[in-house]
Amino acid sequence: MSEVKKIKKGLDIKLIGKAEKVLEKADRSETYAIKPTDFPGLTPKLKVKVDAEVKAGSPLFFDKYSPEINFASPVSGKVIAVNRGERRKILEVVVQADAEIQYEEFKKADPNGLSREEVKEELLKSGLWAYIRQRPYDVIANPQEMPKAIFVSAFDSAPLAADVDFLLEGEAEAFQAGIDALAKLTDGKVHLNINPNMNQAKMFSEVKNATVNKFAGVHPAGNVGVQIHHIDPINKGEVAWVVRPQEVVFIGRLFQKGIYDVSRKVALCGSEVKTPCYFETITGASVRNILKGKLKDDEKIRVISGNVLTGKHIPEDGFIGMYDSQITVIPEGDKHEFLGWALPGLNKFSMSKSFFSWLTPNKQYRLDANLHGEHRAYVVSGEYEKVLPMDVLPVHLIKSILVEDIDQMEQLGIYEVAPEDFALCEFVCTSKIDVQDIVRQGIDLMIKEMS
Template sequence: MKPTMLVEEGDIVKLGQPLFEDKKNPGVLFTSPAGGKVESINRGERRILQSIVIEIGREEEAIEFNKYSYEELDSVSSEEIRAQLISSGMWTSFRTRPYSKIPAIDSKPSNIFVSILDTNPLSPNPETIIDLDRDSFLLGLHVIKNLITCPIHVCSGENSSIEIQSDDRIILHEFSGPHPAGLVGTQMHYISPASPSNVNWTIGYQDIISIGKLFNTGKLDVQRIVSLAGPQVNKPSYVKTRVGACTDELTAGELTPRENRIISGSVISGREAIGPHAYLGRYHNQISVVAEPNSKDREFMNWLTPGSRKFSKIPLFLSSLFPKKIFKFKALMNGSDRPIVPIGVYEEVLPFNILAAMLLRNIVLMDTEKIQALGGLELDEEDLSLCSFVCPGKYDFGSLLRAGLTKIEVEG
């Protein structure tokens, strides 16, 4: 993304007012999640935009958009719906597969995927959140249905309590099992795998609620209900906040005193929320907190110890005799970088019909032709998070995959 800034530090902005436009994706607007004063615009190396900080005003003004009833939406054209999604900034809710990018404003997908099943560690239950505003969720689905004439795949867990009327356009699917059953990449793989000739879009369930509220009230909805959880959280809970909220403020007084790592998103696929990035991510529904390792946590030749309190995917420690044991994880790698060893651990956590070890090897080697041939274009960083977690070689496959996808997109 390369932003064209539409505001400066010190400007007063309204909720829903455009902050910048993406030069690489013309017409895509990123709007303000709050009304108030632009306190700072943080940039990193090569002036890469990191964050825009807005001090919320006492009287939060908001941009007004068109509003419709459920019945009126049927007479609204897809062009009008598209225009409102773009102007409000809600177009950024959509992401493409391949590449996990915001789609061009004039593009159309082969399928749209909505997952109302979240199997990430300590994630909130989507059905609990949808139940709080079921009407807005159903209205949001109706808006998307009227936007584009393609199948909309709604993926839930078994025996879902969310009643959605299926038809020739809205197709319901049930998934079960441990993580990554709730990832949209897994669901897409079994329903309609993404490829350059079969471009799918994904959208989060809370964004669908926000779209429903936008078209019903005429005001941009930026509410987020997230889980605040992890070994270092005193009282894990659901927190009602907004997109881009300060994670330092959300965790203040909630953590066990010691040096902690606050993560926006899942502990296995989120990003560290620190400094100019200490804010709730646009696509995240949880805040995870684990302890930072200290000198006492590092043990010399710890692989020689019985390890009754240590986790390993392979039966290396005594703890493997207790498969349901719960561990208190820290931000410790438990080892250094080493070669990839194909001993079957990747295949156990990547439920795709692909050659996992071969694909991961070529991702590390950055062999873009083989990445494409082996199904790498279906994947996003989160799809490989468990592979990174169990990797004996300590590789971060997510960041390596992103580098490979970027190279493929640029070079073709």
């Protein structure tokens, strides 16, 4: 019986609107988009033009500095738009889907019988390599490197997170095939990290070609970066790769079926959803049909692709992010609250005992996107250290990033962290600092200095 690693530092934010384990149907999306902005550090180069016909698995663009890494269309159809931002930066490549999906054909084989190079070649050709990310830097993995290990977190501890068991229901064979393929990509171990308190599926506890580790405790116990830190920390010069469970299934389907099949379940959750539940969809789908008739009408809302801590704000006809398995809808909270700081705050969540809500620790909250204050000078309060279960000094690391002190950043653990590891620091920050953005800037600076 392996030891359970208990994460004590952190914070569970209990929100109203957890998705029930009910799979509902929505009208199929007419449009799908792959967004280069989902991939930090990517400089995309287009492979298609508007009006081009594509199949599911056809490359839409590639990485300018690693041309072998393709980004594929999730469906077949016609490219109807390449949306751009400032300086003609590519924001979205939009595909209008066919009524019936046609697939590019790839090699169908048992990964156990393939070499590392053969597995890598199929993942690169199909576009599935984009789902393999690396630490340090939290970017797409470099196919020329050999990772010391590969990590898969089989549970999510973020607010209103989708239930991974439910997401992968009926996918045991594809999941095992995906693990088999990942095992070919490293000389080290494939670490599958589970939470024994969540009654996780047998496919995790009985998996082959992987080492099962057990984690429990408060968020961010489910963050793969925290898990790596407690299993096999990353030192300078070392590389580890990470893959999410549904993406392991995508890899397994590639070798089982020989096609690029990125159909997935997503959780529609949040306090502004009438009946939170799950939907079957495809990566990159428009959320318009999923949201139709599902939202309350009493307040201005914010739609988030992902969770409330790390997700991205999207319009009500926007597209699901490449790595996201939930859509969260909360109140915008753009109303002024007169003397809000002076009220008892029975319906306000606080990590400290600033409000009387601390008397009801199991209460669920309807929180909005209001900052409840404005950006101010950095106040060293010791709050970051209470929610970051890693052996780093978060405030010192942030300050070293702000002054661009490369040596100090290295010594303080920049190689071990990703923006999502600092999401709770941002949530509890007294000064309203955009901590995740600063961490991303620090990582980008390290990449630039090391290239």
